[in-house]
Amino acid sequence: NAGVTQTPKFQVLKTGQSMTLQCAQDMNHNSMYWYRQDPGMGLRLIYYSASEGTTDKGEVPNGYNVSRLNKREFSLRLESAAPSQTSVYFCASNRDTSYNSPLHFGNGTRLTVT
């Protein structure tokens, strides 16, 4: 029972490099999310996808793009990484965006940009 799977677990990038963080869920959830976690800031929503085929900006979307590839997969792309994007990134999913639907989180990707 995998739940939400994120790859890679760790990544180091140089400033200006690009990369894509992958996320897949096997719970047939409609909605998927990308958060970043920084010390003292809690989790901040980057982008989300309420359903397959839709994506919307969250609190901190600048410097990121997303793709909802299909119902299972939601990727996050950094086109030109910056040191300010050093963070732990979490993917999450839920049945839908209603408040009754708890979020299920992956184990995170720790990204360092030098």
Place this chain on the structure above:
Amino acid sequence: AQSVTQPDIHITVSEGASLELRCNYSYGATPYLFWYVQSPGQGLQLLLKYFSGDTLVQGIKGFEAEFKRSQSSFNLRKPSVHWSDAAEYFCATPSRGKLIFGQGTELSVKP
């Protein structure tokens, strides 16, 4: 927009002692409120949620939380802490359809 604040960044308690983690919300109507826990190296897991009705909510792992409108609070409690409860705890509330998290409280447990 709704928001939540966790005033304590870090709390240390002795194993077996009681625990209370604070969460304050800002919203006029009855809010939806959640507590999540994050163990080291893991994602977040839902502990409990409050939507309406009984103001004392029971969750998993022996946790409970009480909604107090007069104090705009939704504090998390546990009568007797175990070493395995050492983790980071997040209060959360929906805002404009998305879940917004507090800054988190890191709990350390002394033997």
